Amino acid sequence: MSHSGRCILEVRNVVKVFPPRPGRTDALLAIQDLSFTVGEGEFLTLVGPSGAGKSTLLNIIAQIDTPSAGEIWFQGRPIATAFGNALRPGWDCQIGYVTQDDNLLPWRNLLDNVLFPLRVQRRLSAESVERAKMLLKATGLEGFERYYPHELSGGMRKRASLIRTLVYDPPVILMDEPFGAVDAQTRSQLQADLLRLWNLGRKTIVFVTHDIAEAVALADRTLVLTRAPAGLAGEHLIEIPRPRDLGNIYTLRGFAELYERIRRQIQ
Ligand SMILES: Nc1ncnc2c1ncn2[C@@H]1O[C@H](COP(=O)(O)OP(=O)(O)OP(=O)(O)O)[C@@H](O)[C@H]1O
């Protein structure tokens, strides 16, 4: 699998089998011999049907779960293997994970939510507070720092959980359908925010979605996953120039063709 730049993350022949549920005999093969690499600073999107094993894969990369076979390599060394040592979720702050739910703490205001992981790790500094405020400003959340999650809209909460991960500053960020539950308008706003923030820091991003348009609009490269068990159905370099006008993504040159190629591959 090709990408430009240095490889930061590698999924090597990963297999995931979930054991049978109590009283059943059928184990579930969720991922079958999946391999790909991710380049430093790359925006990689993974698109695949529901139940394909996408979240399972991100959980394995984030060390919330273990592979049944195969390995995850990070910066040139294995960090997860089938017979490996204890799990280290987030790999010592090196891998950030934006899950589908925003997971904000209801009893903490926006700013405290965004700073929470740093506070827990005793890494909070004047500099990180400044950075948080800069990011809040960049996404239109300035003035809402003292608001509690229930006083914010769904889109604002999504932005907050994005910023919480960015402030924490991991080199790799995993995102699992982070914009799934918002309306179309808010969604393209959030996508634009994400691209702007990515451009500021050039993190490596692995972004899971089942929305083909979203996968193409955001990515440097898109991998298409097969139905469960997840394997690789295809790889597409997205050479649409940046910055991209996400409001008019359907009219951008090359978009329609890519969209169609990926759609056919998913079926
Ligand atoms: N902890 C678990 N124990 C048993 N089976 C599981 C577990 N987690 C996931 N599965 C199964 O593995 C398969 C893949 O699930 P996964 O959540 O990875 O899919 P997904 O591609 O993220 O789907 P979606 O797009 O709907 O989020 C599903 O059949 C699911 O039921």
Ligand SMILES: [Mg+2]
């Ligand atoms: Mg999922």
